Amino acid sequence: MELMIISVIALTMRLHRMQLPREVVVGNENLSLLNEICKKLGFCESALIVTGPDTQDIAGRRVSDLLIDKGMDINSIIVNSSTLQEVKDVENKIEELKPQVILGVGGGTKIDVAKLSSTRQGLPFISVPTTASHDGIASSVAAIKGFNKPYSVMAQSPMAIVADTDVIIRSDYRFTASGCGDIISKFTSVRDWELAYKVKNEYYGEYAASLALMSARLITKNADLIKPRAEEGLRLVLEGLISCGVAMSIAGSSKPCSGSEHLFSHSLDLVQSNGGLHGEQCGVGTIMMAYLYDIDWKGIKGTLQKTEAPTTAEELDVEPESIIKALVQACTIRPERYTILNTKQLDYTSAKQLAKVTGVIP
Numbered sequence: 456m457e458l459m460i461i462s463v464i465a466l467t468m469r470l471h472r473m474q475l476p477r478e479v480v481v482g483n484e485n486l487s488l489l490n491e492i493c494k495k496l497g498f499c500e501s502a503l504i505v506t507g508p509d510t511q512d513i514a515g516r517r518v519s520d521l522l523i524d525k526g527m528d529i530n531s532i533i534v535n536s537s538t539l540q541e542v543k544d545v546e547n548k549i550e551e552l553k554p555q556v557i558l559g560v561g562g563g564t565k566i567d568v569a570k571l572s573s574t575r576q577g578l579p580f581i582s583v584p585t586t587a588s589h590d591g592i593a594s595s596v597a598a599i600k601g602f603n604k605p606y607s608v609m610a611q612s613p614m615a616i617v618a619d620t621d622v623i624i625r626s627d628y629r630f631t632a633s634g635c636g637d638i639i640s641k642f643t644s645v646r647d648w649e650l651a652y653k654v655k656n657e658y659y660g661e662y663a664a665s666l667a668l669m670s671a672r673l674i675t676k677n678a679d680l681i682k683p684r685a686e687e688g689l690r691l692v693l694e695g696l697i698s699c700g701v702a703m704s705i706a707g708s709s710k711p712c713s714g715s716e717h718l719f720s721h722s723l724d725l726v727q728s729n730g731g732l733h734g735e736q737c738g739v740g741t742i743m744m745a746y747l748y749d750i751d752w753k754g755i756k757g758t759l760q761k762t763e764a765p766t767t768a769e770e771l772d773v774e775p776e777s778i779i780k781a782l783v784q785a786c787t788i789r790p791e792r793y794t795i796l797n798t799k800q801l802d803y804t805s806a807k808q809l810a811k812v813t814g815v816i817p
């Protein structure tokens with residue numbers, strides 16, 4: 456009897472929760488499927504659309520009209536950035552209107568606000584991205600400013616993802632190139648996760664790690680297809696981003712997809728905040744972290760160049776000095792996340808050397 460109780464406790468302690476999307480649709484002209492998807496998931500009455508001033512015109516209004524046409528009670532709220540204040544504003548709207556589901560229609564920031572506000576109010580959310588800029592369109596984590604920490608917080612996975620390539624292909628190609636940078640970063644984030652497992656005995660899941668790595672490998676293999684107005688390439692990027700989001704959901708944390716290269720990007724945001732895109736900065740970080748790992752950093756740089764993602768300080772439009780400072784400070788951003796930066800302990804001189812040798816700074 457005693458043995459049985461112990462084994463039940465052991466099993467309970469090893470319980471691993473995975474929250475995955477139920478419907479994922481990537482393709483052209485698929486916004487019209489939203490009504491059917493909402494119905495299938497049991498949302499036939501009401502929804503709140505979280506969108507931006509521009510994305511309202513690009514897709515928000517269309518989604519709203521489509522669902523109103525089918526007899527749903529639809530309200531929209533416009534958010535401008537992903538701050539805690541905007542999350543609270545959306546939460547107030549949710550409390551007032553009591554919708555069945557929240558739809559995030561827009562780029563990364565609008566989706567992040569929809570994701571966190573719906574989580575805090577205990578409601579499901581559907582992701583309708585209008586750009587392919589980072590894996591937050593499909594993940595369970597949200598990047599929100601105002602938490603006194605410059606990195607993402609846990610929220611919930613979208614219940615459905617509807618990525619319309621006709622809409623996304625019309626966005627600035629820079630966003631898609633940034634998405635490639637975010638996917639490429641899995642070459643080093645997975646290494647960091649493995650390192651934390653070996654050194655700190657942290658949980659490591661090979662399935663989630665393989666899924667994240669597979670996206671990075673597929674983007675590398677097909678980099679030639681990823682270019683402005685190329686639908687096939689865009690689909691690859693979207694599917695890669697969604698797989699990365701699913702990898703995080705399987706892992707139950709952002710670890711498979713966010714390592715030292717992400718710490719560099721968050722650090723750069725603090726050192727020189729110039730509105731650089733997350734994936735662009737992570738891509739540049741990956742080149743340098745790959746060098747520290749002694750893996751094919753030149754190949755990574757070549758892939759980024761093919762997809763027209765930035766690979767230098769100049770292309771990121773930041774000062775070389777900011778890159779060095781960001782490298783030195785990166786390990787202080789999230790001390791509990793063990794990465795290659797803990798073992799290498801970069802100082803000013805070694806950080807400068809790293810940025811120079813990889814061609815990130817002249």
Ligand SMILES: [Zn+2]
Nearest residue numbers: 589590637737
């Ligand atoms: Zn990322």
